Amino acid sequence: MTVSDVVELEGHIIDSGLMERAFTVVMDLGGEFDIEEFRVGTSKDKESYCRMRVIADDEETLHPILHELHQSGATLAAPTDATLTPAPDDNVVPDGFYSTTNHPTDVRVDGDWVGVDDIEMDCAIVVEGVERDDGRLVVPKGSEVAAETKVLNGIEAGDLVVTGDAGIRVKPPERPRDASGPFGFMRGGVSAERPSASLIRDIAEAIAETKAQGGKVLCVAGPAVIHSGGGPGLARLVREGYVDAISAGNGFAVHDMERSMYGTSLGMDVETMEHPRKGHKHHIYTISEVIRAGGIEAAVEEGLITEGVMYECVDNDRDFVLAGSIRDDGPLPDTITDAVEAQNAIREQARDADLVLMLSSLLHSVAVGNCLPSTTRTVCVDINPATVTQLLDRGSAQAVGMVTDVGTFVPMLAEELLG
């Protein structure tokens, strides 16, 4: 006795790797397949189609295969509505909840496919506009059905959460028909051996293009941007509008403002590299003074901070989120010390971004990357190849990684964009 089910794949499924992945999933997880129909797109712009019966010895084997195929973009040939189960409690998901990918996703409710808003990976899907009537789900007349992702700490008791794989449609990104600048398709490939200057030029172009199309650029920046001398360049990019928002930590902001107040970063003179030997004290002073002033905006207004990235953010009304961490000094009054609150602020920025520039900040880049759909362009820059690999693995379909020195990258990028 075997069990089976039929799935379909459609689109540029060969060159986007979906067919390869589908075959591999079935074989790796102990199943068999029988291709019932296969139509290849005979030329570049034609799509392909595959209907495949997946066969396994038992339901325990079949189920994970279908789940995985499903998350890779296959759909059940005979779609049914999604199963909705009420969350048993706040912050608790029902048994068998559907855990999202970061790809665009639809959910089928009452025969209609509804797009899931704010797609983000590892979330639950909650459907609104549906009522439970005597155990059955009904869409009241005139009700607008909507679906959105919720992270675990956003789940409320009674939320109608999608469970199982039925009635869900995932659309993984397809290889673009036209090459698109520096961004590779899936794992863009990191290489320390690419010519750095020309790659920086291409990244500059992608930023300029994003801005020209009215898009938003979010920059995630670590303290190394300041230590390594990238502060003035980034400040110019903020001032001139090539960077619309900053996502950083307490440390980044303090180092940046310390530089404005004392010309040092962690006590080191950024221009001459001479150590004035009052060291870390400047760091604490900077925080103390900004606290005294009442926050970053107030400190800029009273003339305490006169240049730098935070100054330009305030002066040009750019959005910034400073997320706290356990290694912070202070912290600044602007720093969001609660991790959940900080994630929510990060999430909002991330959803708004069209291109994300991640500069030397593993912690914050992972946090931002966690909130991004696979369709947002990302640029990851770090001197540590392992960091770049880890960030690219998170899975934007349009990402470029660069193993380089942020202290030379930022000035060269600013030079490309601003001359």
Next chain:
Amino acid sequence: MTVSDVVELEGHIIDSGLMERAFTVVMDLGGEFDIEEFRVGTSKDKESYCRMRVIADDEETLHPILHELHQSGATLAAPTDATLTPAPDDNVVPDGFYSTTNHPTDVRVDGDWVGVDDIEMDCAIVVEGVERDDGRLVVPKGSEVAAETKVLNGIEAGDLVVTGDAGIRVKPPERPRDASGPFGFMRGGVSAERPSASLIRDIAEAIAETKAQGGKVLCVAGPAVIHSGGGPGLARLVREGYVDAISAGNGFAVHDMERSMYGTSLGMDVETMEHPRKGHKHHIYTISEVIRAGGIEAAVEEGLITEGVMYECVDNDRDFVLAGSIRDDGPLPDTITDAVEAQNAIREQARDADLVLMLSSLLHSVAVGNCLPSTTRTVCVDINPATVTQLLDRGSAQAVGMVTDVGTFVPMLAEELLG
């Protein structure tokens, strides 16, 4: 016209590097010195003494030299009382506040040297038991003078904060007269080329010795401990009492408990490395179930969690602190999401520890290391040499760094200690 002041150094000041540092500081910062007296310790156990006049062109040059000499252990030849200045506001330090090192420190109040409690670097020193009378500071009869470190967010308006360098005595650690196991004196030196097995043996001995002397071992552990298969070994060390407390993040605890509940870590079967392909869902489920149960202790009690590091912590009543971060899923109810609160919990654990074992966790290790006095023994283990270097640079005087795989380190360490 020049200005000058006289400082003294005393102890094993040559082989502990203090004399070298003193000369270097004076020269690097643009001063001159005149050695007024120098008595060398003629044999190993005799101390040396140096009285040195430091000369500079002006106060602006002299001051940082004296500050730096001072933080390196020099004392002013003619000690005066410390200057105490009230904090102008909550979380704000007075101008010229003294920023601490992590070395044992005394402060002179009313002619007496008072030890500073809970020494920790980059803090302010607050003195209690002193009153201000008409601008002057007096110690009321019967009052007990005490001094302690306070981080910026602990400062309250009116706290009497030490300002300037006068009346402070820092005692940097001296090179031990007897070699002490694997721990190097200052920057123990990291080497990937040391024989790993014998170094692990030495670390095991240091742990056993600490326990034999009634000391406490704190283990800071990252999620890689679990992924790499080090979970069972660490759980045994907790159970058998070689590890008294765990400092970790939300991710560590979830991976550990996921392993107990599903046999997977981030969806990967830890024994066979086969991917059951329900992936990250287990991770979210684990959190959801623990939330439902009401927390880790409750989850252990209701039999949800039956093995692993967190299980052993609960079962054997070991202290654990889970500090939240912006990359967390969930988080667990036990995770302290506020960074300041989490730092305070970490600080308490750190002060209690005699030996700290830092395993593959840069963020948490930095947070713990920030709270440690320079006298606590630390062992830093990471596969990334840059991480080990960064942790050793923080400055325990008795530290050993090991660039190795935590997935082989933990089993071998457990084997050494438990057979």
Next chain:
Amino acid sequence: MTVSDVVELEGHIIDSGLMERAFTVVMDLGGEFDIEEFRVGTSKDKESYCRMRVIADDEETLHPILHELHQSGATLAAPTDATLTPAPDDNVVPDGFYSTTNHPTDVRVDGDWVGVDDIEMDCAIVVEGVERDDGRLVVPKGSEVAAETKVLNGIEAGDLVVTGDAGIRVKPPERPRDASGPFGFMRGGVSAERPSASLIRDIAEAIAETKAQGGKVLCVAGPAVIHSGGGPGLARLVREGYVDAISAGNGFAVHDMERSMYGTSLGMDVETMEHPRKGHKHHIYTISEVIRAGGIEAAVEEGLITEGVMYECVDNDRDFVLAGSIRDDGPLPDTITDAVEAQNAIREQARDADLVLMLSSLLHSVAVGNCLPSTTRTVCVDINPATVTQLLDRGSAQAVGMVTDVGTFVPMLAEELLG
């Protein structure tokens, strides 16, 4: 006006990634395709077939597409004989020479497909047993046609070298129908987050299996194996026959023998880590004494060397190659100082190996990897993830990379295999 040509792909071309690659190549290099026939393998063990017309604007565009398709396993639909052109001079290839992949390859001569011996990447193919008669190539009666790879420095004037892409058939490895231990298919994926102990267990099994099937295990070892304390474990593996051959450098052998002669490695006592402080002198002495004795074998025979990897090689008659490099001290009389000669010795060992274990030696591992066909199993172990990635990228189809400490890996591997 466009130009076009027809190619065929056959086999498990979907799940082995060949179809994806073929589509990508055509699009990336500016061509179009028209699928003339496509038969999908309807179940796991059935092969697929694709006949595709590749269209481009001109020959300059078409040619590189065909070349790349070809190296990925496509064949021209209408095969012709390979073009053979005499090498114009020693060490000089004719214009348009065919540069090999590391996949099994056939060449068509006089209507027959002839397998290319000793396949190795970036070589030329030289055909023997063919004569030139009046500008035409003929196979004399009774002559046996053979083809082999030759590196540039092996080419002799007049050698008949394959030029162009016609008449060549490349067989890239296909995804195995059954999973095979720890070895991934293509870029096995390196992860520092796999459970180390179980991965080591799997590697041990793969070695045992190779030996059980009469295969040969070649170990490429760097000096870090000795420094890190892996020497005794590797020596046991050599003695017990789990390692058949050693490929290393002068430094490895000297450190190994220094350990036997003085108990130190680069002057450091391997057991106690105490530095006897005669340091590097031992290193030079070791070389000097082995030179005096007349070489490694002689040094073992006269009792100078009594244990270690080199001792076991001599005692158990295992083949070893020591390749010289510009950072060597000495060198030993056994070290092949000429790079070309050393490559030839390495090549011979590599061709003989069924499984190659690469331990902490980038230079030698690259040299060995350059000579391996894509069908040889390789295990790469290094503490530096960039090294492991670089080695896996070289392209064995069955490779596993492990980012770990060779000083814990070797003892644990020996323990698994030898108890």
Next chain:
Amino acid sequence: MTVSDVVELEGHIIDSGLMERAFTVVMDLGGEFDIEEFRVGTSKDKESYCRMRVIADDEETLHPILHELHQSGATLAAPTDATLTPAPDDNVVPDGFYSTTNHPTDVRVDGDWVGVDDIEMDCAIVVEGVERDDGRLVVPKGSEVAAETKVLNGIEAGDLVVTGDAGIRVKPPERPRDASGPFGFMRGGVSAERPSASLIRDIAEAIAETKAQGGKVLCVAGPAVIHSGGGPGLARLVREGYVDAISAGNGFAVHDMERSMYGTSLGMDVETMEHPRKGHKHHIYTISEVIRAGGIEAAVEEGLITEGVMYECVDNDRDFVLAGSIRDDGPLPDTITDAVEAQNAIREQARDADLVLMLSSLLHSVAVGNCLPSTTRTVCVDINPATVTQLLDRGSAQAVGMVTDVGTFVPMLAEELLG
């Protein structure tokens, strides 16, 4: 019963770390000391003096202490002539040979101190101009005594080699009285957190200063310089005379010339990063064509190579050494394939250099570094911090390490120097 001996230290022995090291050596190696006299240099420019009796339980303990003190710059209070022992055979050192440091060294022969020429670490010292008469050594009338270092493979039977520590004087570098640009004193300290642009500016100044003083700049360059797009910048530096000599490998030269011949490096278009997909074939072709032409100079002369680093070397008559290695393709006719011959060529270049710029080439940088005295300024640039650390550890007293991207470093350096 104890044994003892008296040593002296003289100079800036405190701030150069020699006194600290002396005390540490005695204690670490199990001895005691008795300071018989200590005069401190009372101001910056005055030297200190220490006479110390070293005491140990037996000769076996005392000897290594004295050896180590000696290599750190201590001299025996009662100097005697050096012991000279004939080498027993070619490439064989006599028992107890003195192994050199890389510091300036004198040897005492017949009552006179003779400077050792071409100091280099881990060598033997051979004295010339002395004759053996009836077992005694005599300096014949009119004979000029000279001493030089010899590597093991330079030793000839009968060479008079210094054995033991007597009669040798080592002068470790002292901390300069004036700071000197970016160069740190001993282990300059590597930091990824220094401001990159200002550090590059300082390095440019040091190069300009070296050239202004008539000094020579040697650049050790790896293939990554070309891949990463640093080729044109380095070519300009060679042309304009800021780089006097190149030390590299076969791969560097081939990549550089491939770029001139095909505009690619390893088959990748350096400007556009598009892969023309004839890939590695260009690499082999380049070599083949240069072989056909008869070498690099001939290839430049016949117009095959028209730009790049090798072109500028030929065109401007700059010295270059290409040292072979086992991972080379080809190799080029100019590549020295024998490791010993290559070392000799490297040695000659190294001795001639006043400043050495090491760019992304661990193997060649180690080889060059091995030949340098501790007085040569070195700049180490690599993206991998472990590489920079390893190179700095080799011990020039005036070294600066920079963890950065050579693909941004070289253009910025060229821009600084050439505008």
